[in-house]
Amino acid sequence: MNKTLIVISREFSTRVRKKTFLVTTILVPLLFIGLYAFMIWMMAKKDTQDRRIAVVNASAIEQPIKKINNTDFVYTTDSVSQERASDYLTANNYYAILWIPADVMTNAEVVMHSFSQIPPSLEGDIRSQLRNRIEGIKKAAVIEESGLPDLEEKLDATRTPVRIRTLKVMETGESKESSSAIAAIVGVVAGMAIYIFILIYASQVMQGVIQEKTNRIIEVLVSSIKPFPFLMGKIIGVASVGLLQFVIWIIFGGVAIIALQSVLMPGVDLEALRNSADLAQMAQSSGMDMAQLETMKRIALTIDPGYIIGFTTAFIFYFLGGYLLYASLFAAIGAAVDNETDSQQFMTPLSIVLIVALYIGIAAMRNPETPIVFWASFIPFTSPVVMLVRMAFGVPTWEILTSAAILVATFVFFTWVSSKIYRVGILMYGKKPSWKEMYKWLKY
């Protein structure tokens, strides 16, 4: 059996057999779902705290604010002054006092005193109740004055929602309906995933290299197998762990989407939806409302099977390309230092480049056609993230091929450079080398 294969299988099996692999593979998607669910829950959660707020109403409006969730408003006739607010709050155990001035109709500025920081949602609710009430009174007056009792209905009828159908024109001449908002989300999620994957797995390679060096097992290993095939075996082994994890997630995700679709929209066939011209008829047969179906259709049109396959292929390619580039550099760093603390100095510039790539990727989500985004999608250190975001919006084939070719050429070059540094570095102990010394190692 080829020695590189033996190394690959060790790197793969020791990592996959670890509990952390199982845990991260299952936990990471669950964590994301959980986080998302938690945020939705937090936003949807009602305010359940019991509060009593005293209202000193100097205006002519009768009881302008009514109970909000569990907060009661008590209209008081006690004579209190704003200067004595604190004593009054303590004496009556109120949560707050709300002062509505006499001229609230013309100058809608109210004051609230409280010992607590009033939550923004409660403040917002009070504001909107008061506004609705004042606007209602004013509206009634205007209608009265105009002598048009159906003025409000007439004004409502002037509201005109505007929808934009974006049609992407292909090089082949046909046009395809798509949603740029959905493309942007897909692109940026994929870009972030690539960024995280590269960082996690490239660091794993580096940790492995440092471990072998500090363990002093490396000298035994390189007396059995040459450093270059050994390093390649390690890099490929770790990459296959990443790919396995990725495949598991795709299967998870696919199953989850199919399950969600059959639960939320039974009886809607995505393929039929894509091709259907008459949504109204479909809406009737599936018992869903028009707006929902329309959104669904746009998602289905943007993410069709061809797009999924093309995008997934590009994702895997850029993950592997970017990973190989960074992993070989990280391996060289790992070989050059004696422990992980020392690696920071060399890692920082690389991490900064990766973070810059992520930010350009996010910028590309807003506008995929700026010059900086364009060039960053060719520079191999940023292209894995940036090109992927751009691709979500559609990129000419020649650009993708050029960017891919540059990436391949660069990682071949840097793998060669890194293997030189690696070969020398793994046997050097003691002081931390300078950049200049590492450059010298290239010539050994």
Added chain:
Amino acid sequence: MSFFVARNIVKNYANHRALDDVSIELPERAVYGLLGPNGAGKTTLIRIITQITGPDSGTLFFKGKPLVPADMTRIGYLPEERGLYKKMKVGDQALYLARLKGLSRHDAITQLKAWFEKFEIQGWWDKKVEELSKGMAQKVQFITTVLHKPELLIFDEPFSGFDPINVELLKNEILELRRQGATIIFSTHNMGSVEEICSHIALINKSRKIVEGPINTIRETYANDSYRISIKTGPELDIPALTGSEFELISDQTEGSRRDIILQKAADVPANTLLNRFLDKADILSYEKVIPSMNDIFIKLVKSNV
């Protein structure tokens, strides 16, 4: 034909020359001691022989053929600084290293089982390396070094970190491997073990080879025609009369009931001359030619090489 030859090896590092035109020759089945002070270039030479690094110039021959990467599987190397994967199980790890040396999985397992039995460590197979003591880990390393039955074995300071019982065990294993046909390179500072097990030595100092050859020949070469005569203490002796002009007194020490007199030959006379003169004057316990220890030779050569 020599078993292994390194010819005119030169290796430079950034700021110094680690090996300067060094040549060595190993006869088959030799236990070849590679000696020299720290930083002399021993480890660099070993790394070139194991093909961990390449020489800047010079040639290497394994059994008459130029050394190639495939020869890595014919060499077993136990480095001075040695380690194992801490989190990996002993058995898995030994298997991994054996397979990298070209053994099939099946052969590796059979061989490993046999060695584990021999060292009585069968129970360690599923233990993690971090659970082992240093001496225990070194036993595992020794096994992985010799497992693939290499024709050439290289041990760099093999006994450091072992207790005397394990040193003895290891020494016997090394000699046993030699009996089975292996040729051994043995790098060390410990001159006692050199005299005990080496058949040949090379001394390297300051990147150059100073001396090479069979150990007995070298010791003979550095013997300076001194003789030690040990007698029972007793009546006063007229030493100058006994030595005459042919011998020069080097030392005369009395310890308890024994008196050691060391004399160096100054003229070309048979060694028996001295014995004849002492024969009726004193009670002779022993008479021998003084052969310097490797330790003495080592120190002498390194110091004169400054």
